[in-house]
Amino acid sequence: MPDLGVAQSKVSTERRWHELDALRAFAMLLGIGLHTSLAFFPSFWPVQDEEASFGGPFDEFLIGVHGFRMPLFFLLSGFFTAMLWRRRGTKPLVYHRVRRIVLPLALGLVTIVPAVDWVSERGIESGTEKWAMTAAEQGDIWLPIMLNQPEAIHVAVTSGAHVDARGDDKGTPLHLAAFMGLPDVAEVLLENGADYSLKNVHGSTPLEVAVWVGRTDVADVFVESGAVDIRADGQQWHDIDWYGDGAEFVQAVLDLPAVDDEIGLDSWVDQFHHLWFLWFLAWLVAGFSLLAPLVSRLGHVCTSVDFHRRLLWIAFPLTLFFHLQMGNGGESRTFGPDTSTGLLPAAHVFLYYAIFFGYGAAAYGARTSDGEPLIDRLGRYWKVGLPVSVVLVFPFAAGMTFEGGDWFVAATLQVLYAWGMAFGLMGFFRHFLSEERYWVRYLSDASYWMYLVHLPLVILAQDWIREWETSRLLKFLTICWGVSGVLLVTYRYLVRYTLVGVLLNGPRTRPGADPTVASSNSVLP
Incomplete structure (x- = not known):
């Protein structure tokens, strides 16, 4: 039986x-600015x-780009x-x-995704250190403890913070360190003269709080620093009747994730980061x-202009239905x-994109x-549609969305914006970039x-x-220009004429060699 796709391709040229190659690249590169x-x-x-x-302009830029x-x-x-x-x-x-x-997705899961995780953790740590140090310089001892920043505690004490300051429950910084299970913070507080014998409003010492929440490491720090050991001879911490009774309470208060995935499956498989679009594709x-192949059997019915006019009117309410979710x-x-x-892709998100893909x-x-x-x-009226989408539809859609307007109206305007920008940009790029240009093809x-x-x-x-x-x-x-410049250099010297480039784009010939003409479907999935 002949392949229906090939059979019907005879009516099309190569x-x-x-313009669509360039527009697709534009959509990808906008992601750099968005992030x-x-x-x-x-x-x-x-x-x-x-x-x-x-x-400022950045939150508007984000939602404006993300919307289409x-x-x-x-x-x-x-x-x-x-x-294809x-x-x-x-x-x-x-x-x-x-x-x-x-x-590329499989390779990205073991290279790019871990790299994103690592730099994200570094960024969070760097920001946390900065916030803690800023608070400490202003004499705040509590925030450095909550952010688990022992070094900032020295600065807080030097800046006038009282190491035995009392909170609303009469608890001291040592009580907070015990409650949160922070042995390093407890050590620094003790080094700065914190009193481990003080009691909170419930009559508990920091040591008793540590035992109650089930943190033996913090309890050991207090005992090693001179606190009276509340265990009987030969007794372990977990032998105490009320040991760990407050663990679930701490979990709820601090909203700590209950993680039992020792191999990090969530990071390696359940989190594609920005590569999610490959999984969807x-x-x-x-x-x-x-x-x-099944749809193609309908023949001319599926290729007539009347069918596609109806298809657009069907696509709009379908995208609206899923956008409302x-x-x-x-x-x-x-x-x-x-x-x-x-x-596992969220059903409403996957089906929303599936409508655009299908159209x-x-x-x-x-x-x-x-x-x-x-x-x-499509997009032949871009000179009207594109400005209307940007200047009228987008502001009204954003206003209805974030200023308490009716959600149905807001979602309708958002969907109108998505389709309007898609068709408008198609017309814009067709007008200016329908002819081949080397630099556009390269990008x-x-x-x-x-x-x-x-x-x-x-x-x-x-x-x-x-x-x-x-x-x-x-x-x-x-950031945008610097990162883009680095990536262009790496593409030129490490990717374009290597196996990586063949994997991503197909084979490319160096300047001066006999060029191999590649079809447009070889550029990007």
Whole structure:
């Protein structure tokens, strides 16, 4: 039985969509700016700049880019996936995507993901040390303890903090160190003259608190420093009747994760970080490979312009349906799609992107009534649609989202923004970049490598310059341009003409050699 994808490819030419290659690269490179911006306003990000604040351009930039970037990327990915299937067939498509998606993802899990984890931990530690030291210099002894920063405690005492200061429950810093299970902090406090015999409002000494929460290491520190040992002869700490009774209470108060995964499975498998899009693509291509041959049997029905006009009107309410589930159904107001980086993709996020992917796939091969490729008609009104999306739809969508507006209206505007930006940018890039340009093609090739590897470098750079006494905008531009420059150099000398480059983009010839023309589907999955 013939492969339907190859059979129908005879009606298509080997055209290369230079503008769509460039647009896909643009979507990838925007990710560098997006992740860089996270340091410049209060967020979950591991590195927070000294001048981080809301109300500047960076939070608006983040939500503005996040609102359309990945929907656009998946739409283009669907288009190029269908193109590859039409030209080569199902088996070559699967083989190609395994090499360009699955293998880079597998390698990234043992290289890039651990690197992101490591630099993130370093960034958090660096910021914690800075916050603790700043508080200590102002005479605050409590924050350094809560942040587990023993060195800052010396500074706090020198700056006038009382080592036996009393809290609301009459507890001392030693009580807090015992409660949190911090032996190093307890040692530093004792070295600075803390009194281990003082009692809190419940009549408990720091030693008794340590036993109650089940921290034998802290209890040993107190006994070694001269506290009266409350154990009977030959008795171990865990033999005391009330030993560890407060462990669950501490867990609840401090909100500590109950982790029993000794091999770090969560880090290595259940957290793809920014590589989640490859995992999504792997599933989407698998689904496409199963469904496309069946759908293609419908023939002209699925390639007519009337069908695609109806498809857009179907796609919009479908994306709205899944977008309404973002942010826990609007309870946590968010702009753009949720992020799902785990091993099992969140259903509403996956299906949201699947609609864009499916629409892009359906657009390939479709023609208008006068024979023009439908993809060339999308975005033809970009001169109106793009400004309207940026200047009108985006501000209204953000206002309705974050200022307590109706969630249905907010979600509708967000979806309208995503589709409007996707079509508008397609028209914009078609107008300016439809002809082949070497530098655009080069950036398109490099963008895959740049996005895969950028995140550890971005976090390192954010940590390095966070204390610079200059404007946030200058820091932002320094990181974006600096990291991009490093990545372009590494791509040129370490990737483009090596096995890594073949894996990511296919073979490339050096200048002066006989060029091998590569199809546009070889640039990025």
